[in-house]
Amino acid sequence: MMGLLILLALTAPYICRYDPMAQDLYATLKKPMTEGHLLGTDQLGRDILSRILYAARTDLSVMAAAEVFPFFAGTFIGMAAGYFGGRADAVISLITDTFIAFPYYLLVIVVAFMTGAGIHGIIVTFMIVGWLVYARVAKALAASFRNTEWVEAAKLLGYSDLRIIAFEIFPNVLPQVVVVLMTDMAALLVSIVTLGYLGIGISPPTPDWGSMISEGQSLINTAPYLSLIPGFMVVYTGIALSLIGDGLADRWRR
Amino acid sequence: MKNVLNVKNIYASIGGKQILKDVCFDISENEILGLVGGSGSGKSTAAKVITGLLKPDSGSIELYGRKLSGKRSRKECGSIQMVFQNPESSLNPKYKIGKILADAMSFQLRLSREEIAKRSADLIRRMELPEDTLYRYPGSFSGGQKQRIALARALSVEPDLIIADEPTSSLDVSVQLRMLDLIKEIKEERGLSILFISHDLGVINYLCDRVAVMKDGRIIETGDRGSFFEAPKTEYGRELLSSVPRI
Amino acid sequence: MANMNERNEGKVFELKNLNIFADEDDRNIVKNLSLYLNAGESLGIVGESGSGKTLTLKSIMGMLPDGVYGKYDEMTENDHIGMIFQNPVRALDPIMSVREQMREAYARHHGDRMYDDEDKHTKYVSIGKRLSRILIGDAMTRNLSSKKEDAADKWIKKICERLSLPEDILEEDRIPSTLSGGQCQRVGIAIALACDPEILLCDEPTTALDVNVQKNTINLIKELQKEYGFAMIFVTHNLAVASQICDRIMVMREGTIVEEGETDKILKSPENDFTKMLIASVLKVPELKTEPKNDDLKD
Numbered sequence: 001m002m003g004l005l006i007l008l009a010l011t012a013p014y015i016c017r018y019d020p021m022a023q024d025l026y027a028t029l030k031k032p033m034t035e036g037h038l039l040g041t042d043q044l045g046r047d048i049l050s051r052i053l054y055a056a057r058t059d060l061s062v063m064a065a066a067e068v069f070p071f072f073a074g075t076f077i078g079m080a081a082g083y084f085g086g087r088a089d090a091v092i093s094l095i096t097d098t099f100i101a102f103p104y105y106l107l108v109i110v111v112a113f114m115t116g117a118g119i120h121g122i123i124v125t126f127m128i129v130g131w132l133v134y135a136r137v138a139k140a141l142a143a144s145f146r147n148t149e150w151v152e153a154a155k156l157l158g159y160s161d162l163r164i165i166a167f168e169i170f171p172n173v174l175p176q177v178v179v180v181l182m183t184d185m186a187a188l189l190v191s192i193v194t195l196g197y198l199g200i201g202i203s204p205p206t207p208d209w210g211s212m213i214s215e216g217q218s219l220i221n222t223a224p225y226l227s228l229i230p231g232f233m234v235v236y237t238g239i240a241l242s243l244i245g246d247g248l249a250d251r252w253r254r
Numbered sequence: 255m256k257n258v259l260n261v262k263n264i265y266a267s268i269g270g271k272q273i274l275k276d277v278c279f280d281i282s283e284n285e286i287l288g289l290v291g292g293s294g295s296g297k298s299t300a301a302k303v304i305t306g307l308l309k310p311d312s313g314s315i316e317l318y319g320r321k322l323s324g325k326r327s328r329k330e331c332g333s334i335q336m337v338f339q340n341p342e343s344s345l346n347p348k349y350k351i352g353k354i355l356a357d358a359m360s361f362q363l364r365l366s367r368e369e370i371a372k373r374s375a376d377l378i379r380r381m382e383l384p385e386d387t388l389y390r391y392p393g394s395f396s397g398g399q400k401q402r403i404a405l406a407r408a409l410s411v412e413p414d415l416i417i418a419d420e421p422t423s424s425l426d427v428s429v430q431l432r433m434l435d436l437i438k439e440i441k442e443e444r445g446l447s448i449l450f451i452s453h454d455l456g457v458i459n460y461l462c463d464r465v466a467v468m469k470d471g472r473i474i475e476t477g478d479r480g481s482f483f484e485a486p487k488t489e490y491g492r493e494l495l496s497s498v499p500r501i
Numbered sequence: 502m503a504n505m506n507e508r509n510e511g512k513v514f515e516l517k518n519l520n521i522f523a524d525e526d527d528r529n530i531v532k533n534l535s536l537y538l539n540a541g542e543s544l545g546i547v548g549e550s551g552s553g554k555t556l557t558l559k560s561i562m563g564m565l566p567d568g569v570y571g572k573y574d575e576m577t578e579n580d581h582i583g584m585i586f587q588n589p590v591r592a593l594d595p596i597m598s599v600r601e602q603m604r605e606a607y608a609r610h611h612g613d614r615m616y617d618d619e620d621k622h623t624k625y626v627s628i629g630k631r632l633s634r635i636l637i638g639d640a641m642t643r644n645l646s647s648k649k650e651d652a653a654d655k656w657i658k659k660i661c662e663r664l665s666l667p668e669d670i671l672e673e674d675r676i677p678s679t680l681s682g683g684q685c686q687r688v689g690i691a692i693a694l695a696c697d698p699e700i701l702l703c704d705e706p707t708t709a710l711d712v713n714v715q716k717n718t719i720n721l722i723k724e725l726q727k728e729y730g731f732a733m734i735f736v737t738h739n740l741a742v743a744s745q746i747c748d749r750i751m752v753m754r755e756g757t758i759v760e761e762g763e764t765d766k767i768l769k770s771p772e773n774d775f776t777k778m779l780i781a782s783v784l785k786v787p788e789l790k791t792e793p794k795n796d797d798l799k800d
Contacts, residue, residue, distance in 0.1 A: 149338040150346045153404075156305055157358050157411065158331035171348035292711035293682065426549040427738065427782035453712060456784030483787045497716035498786045499741040501768055 048226070052233055055207040059196075060237070063189050066126040067181065074134030075177050079165050081135070082142025092139070096132050104129055108195065122192055130184070137180050141173045175248065182245030186238040193234050209233055256283050256318065258447040259304070259415050264313035266303050273299045274310070275471040281415065286441060286448040288462030288479070290455065290494065296471040297451045301417045304449070305334050317414065332362040335408035339420040341400035345392035351378075351403055352388030355410050362411040377406045381436065398429035402436065409440065417449045422457060434461050455498050459483055467491050513732050514538040514577045514700055521556050521571040521756075530569065531556055531756045538700065538732040545747030545764070546736045547779065553756045554736045558584070558702050561734070579700060583693030583731075587705040589686035593677040599688050600657065600671045606695035607653045660691045664721065683714040690722070694729065701726070703735045707742060719746055740779050744768055752776045 081092035108125045142165075145151055154164050196210020209230040216226025259281040266274040273296050281287045291297050302308035304315055306326040315322045322330055338344045345354060355374045359365055365373070378387045381402040392400060401421055408416050418437065422430040438461060441448055452458055458465060458479070465482040467475040467490065475488045486492045514537065521531035531553040538544055546554045560571045562584050586592035594602055661670065664687045670680065677685050686706060693701060703722070707715040723746060726733060737743050743750055744764055751761040752775065760773040771777045 149340060149344045152307060152338070153336065153344065153407065154346075155307060156331055156334070156336055157361060158326070158328040159361065168346055172346070292713070427740075428549065428778055431782050431784075454784075455712065455786050459786050460784045484789075492789065493713050495786065495789050497713040499715070499719070499739065499745050500786065501741050501744045501780070501783055 048229060051207040051212060052209075052229060055209045055212060055230065056233065058206055058208050059189060059192055059210075062122060062192055063185055066123045066130065066188060066192075067185055069127045070130030071134055071177070071181055074131030075138045075170075075173065076165075077131065078135035078138025078140075079142040079169055079173060082139040082144075083146055083161070083165055083169060085143065085146060089139070089143070092135065096135055099129055099132055102129055104191075108191075122195060126188065130188070133180055133184055134177050137177055138173050141176055142169050145169055145172060179245045179249045182241045182248070186241040189234065189237055189241075193230075257281070258283055258285075258318060259449070260314075260316040260319075261300070261304065262314045262316065264300070264303055264310045264315070266299055266308060266310040266313075268299065268308070273471050274303065277313070277468075277471070277473055279466050279473055279476060281447045281449060283447055284441065284445045285464065286437075286450050286462045288458040288465045289449060289451045289468060290453065290458055290465060291468035292453065294470075295468040297468055298419055299471075300468070301336065301419050301449070301451060304415075304417060305336055306331065328362065332411045333414045334417065335411060335413040335415075336417045336419065337401065337404050337408055337421045339423055341397040341404065341424065344404045345400060345407075347392050350389055350391055354403075355388070355407060358407055359410050373410065377410055380440075381406050382432075396429075398425050398433060401425065401433060405433075405436070405440075409444075413446075415447045415449065417451070419451045420453070423452070423454070430457075437461065455483075455494060467494070511539060512537050512577075513540050514579065515575065516561065516573060516577070517575040519557065519560055519571060519573040519576075521553065521560060521565070521569055524568050524570060529756065531560075531571070534756075534758060536734075536751065536758075538734065541726070541730050541732055542749065543726065543733040543735055543747040545743035545750040546734060546753055547738065547740055547743050547750055548753035549738055551755070552753045554753050555587075555704055557753075558704050558734065558736055562702060581696050581699040582702060583696050583698035583700070584702040584704065585686065585689045585693050585706045588709050589682055589689050589706070590677050590680075592689050593685060595677055597676065598673050599675050599677060599680065600673065603657050603660070603688065603691050603695065604653050606692040607656055610696045611652065656695075657691075660694060664691055666691075681714075682710050683718065686710065686714075686718055687721070690725070694725070698729070698731045701731045701733045703733060705737050708737070708739070715742070722746065740768075741783050752779065 077092060081089045104125070107129065108121060111121045111125045114121075151164065151168060154168050159168070193208070193210035193213070196208040197214045199211070199214065212230040213227045216223065216228075216230075219226055257280050261277055261279050264274050264277040265272070266277075277296070277300055279287070289297050289300065299308065303310045306315075306322065306324075309324050317330070317333055345351075349357075352374060355377065356370050359370045359373060374388055378385075383399060383402055383406075387395075387399075387403070392403070395403065405421075421437075422433050425433065434457065437448065437450075440446060450458070450462055462479050465475075465477060465479055466473050467482075467486075467488065469490050475482070475486065475491050477487065482491065483495065486495055515535075516537070517535045519531055519534040520529060522529055534553075534557060536544065546557065548554045556565065556569065556571075559565050560573070561576070562582060565571055593599070597605075657671065661668070666684060666687055669675070670684065670688075677688070680688065689706075701722075706722075707718050710718060719742065722733075725731075733746075735743060735747055747764055749762065750764050750767050751758045752767070752773065753759070754775050760767065760771065760776045767776060768780065771780055
């Protein structure tokens with residue numbers, strides 16, 4: 001499912017006939033399946049299909065970009081805490097427990113006001129709080145491996161701690177954190193879309209599912225498809241990510 | 255016969271509790287020393303100190319007369335290798351056997367890729383493992399096979415001393431004998447020294463040249479295998495021997 | 502103590518055609534296994550890991566784990582079956598004091614009849630009773646009238662003496678983790694004896710113990726068998742241990758019995774190749790030359 005979506009998103013510039021931002025005031029509010037417009041047009045005459053696909057590009061790439069730092073940093077910090085145990089663990093646990101208390105959306109709004117609405121706000125906020133989930137999972141896993149014989153054997157071979165964490169422990173932690181990544185991305189996507197809906201996220205006219213939903217809100221009775229289609233896309237992506245997560249979890253559990 | 259390992263007056267504690275008290279023994283070249291004792295006697299702790307995984311409170315470990323530092327150098331690490339009791343957790347489950355061996359050899363011995371490939375294949379054959387072993391993951395092997403792979407890993411870096419911590423305890427009897435014979439053969443071929451830890455006196459009698467008995471963190475008796483089994487010097491030694499169930 | 506006179510001569514237990522299957526793929530793990538026990542005798546089941554010997558014992562006890570199911574043609578019903586396990590520390594409740602656990606075992610078999618019946622034959626105890634248990638606490642022992650509580654304590658004292666368990670074991674804070682392996686195993690034995698067993702099932706009870714503790718435990722079990730008169734099934738992978746304690750031996754391999762018979766006969770003239778291999782794999786320890794008074798192994 002996800003593959004299809006990503007494929008479409010990546011090829012959007014090539015397959016879209018219309019510039020998603022081009023307005024065609026003579027062709028406003030056409031229903032889906034109208035000639036020339038598979039999904040119809042919005043109140044400014046912009047082709048919805050194009051906007052959906054371009055929004056996919058925007059939303060998905062923000063989601064991915066935002067996850068990069070938290071995923072790697074969080075995993076690494078967590079593994080270090082679990083592997084070394086003792087004081088390192090105590091310190092990192094203290095930090096994670098503190099950060100967990102931060103209300104996420106509040107932070108986003110604050111950052112948004114500081115840096116101006118837009119992508120940066122979301123990414124920065126997520127960098128600050130997003131790594132926690134990974135740290136916790138990675139820490140628990142690394143701690144469980146800390147005293148196994150194969151780690152001891154690695155130490156006996158003279159491998160440095162860094163090497164052990166990166167090459168011995170990480171491959172064993174990776175499956176679990178990737179599963180977490182999937183669900184986390186789904187949640188993040190919802191956040192991005194929500195912020196877009198609220199108007200503090202990605203700013204128009206850049207297409208974004210969230211803002212599309214909010215723009216279509218006022219016309220929900222006459223042209224429900226304006227909001228429903230982007231809404232459906234969000235759900236679709238969320239399900240796709242969940243399925244990937246489940247599938248991976250199953251495969252790695254065997 | 256040169257002394258490979260000298261353990262001198264080792265005191266060690268874990269979590270504040272004194273486990274090892276003035277432990278002394280030595281191992282010569284081409285010799286298997288059996289370390290016997292009940293649970294809680296400190297046998298595994300002694301192994302940890304010798305390998306450098308645990309720092310002793312006082313005392314020293316010497317390899318060929320050279321004192322080993324608390325934090326081992328790469329070379330020092332490579333001279334002492336270990337085979338563990340639990341075959342299920344001795345190998346990193348995410349790596350193929352070939353990679354495990356190749357990593358070890360390239361890190362410790364800095365060999366060329368061809369040389370490593372050749373040695374890996376030779377080792378696998380010597381351990382009587384199937385031809386495709388190098389391309390498989392640990393999970394696809396039986397307990398006995400995993401132990402032989404662990405032995406191969408230990409041997410691959412050409413150590414002076416191998417510590418075997420109850421390597422056959424969790425194996426079926428049918429497999430155990432073959433493993434013990436293999437260890438004996440390898441020792442002869444390479445002139446290796448082995449510290450063999452076990453609670454099973456039958457195994458010790460089968461395999462070891464000398465015996466050391468541990469109780470409550472101390473070495474209470476050492477001697478030749480023959481003289482120990484005929485007439486142990488300590489009460490505890492006698493107690494152990496008379497407790498062995500016999501057919 | 503049970504009365505030997507009341508035990509019947511002849512078979513006290515019979516199991517016919519036990520089959521155990523894996524849930525996953527209906528693989529036949531234990532195939533058509535039959536065995537019987539005469540009064541007061543010890544039957545050894547010897548086999549390697551995965552042979553199905555532990556599952557067989559658990560079937561008799563009615564304690565098959567998840568993932569397998571079993572059926573049999575016939576099995577003697579008996580409420581007086583006790584079992585002792587391989588890992589003595591883990592076989593006990595880790596947060597309950599050892600004394601409470603023995604009391605609970607005693608109460609289970611000697612408590613008020615009403616309570617006994619309800620639990621034995623119904624799967625679901627009524628909610629009301631459950632709640633009152635939680636509120637009142639220690640419901641098992643609460644169900645003993647004070648007269649019976651004394652009886653329980655008396656029994657505990659007596660059994661601890663018999664099993665050479667020191668008195669400080671009975672203090673309120675002694676949970677299994679504060680006892681040695683050998684002590685835990687003896688507590689396990691006490692709990693098994695609480696039901697006045699006619700049959701004792703032993704699942705490798707000495708494998709996890711030190712050699713000298715093993716010997717004492719085996720001797721203890723033998724003595725108890727003479728005193729209580731129970732029949733015993735002793736599962737082990739160690740042929741030497743089985744030969745010490747069992748009158749008859751069954752050799753098990755991959756779910757089937759490959760050979761069975763009297764211990765002496767099997768050891769001296771084994772017929773099956775697998776049995777021969779097992780015997781050959783027992784590593785010999787030379788006979789002790791001095792201190793003959795320690796050599797009281799073989800009965």
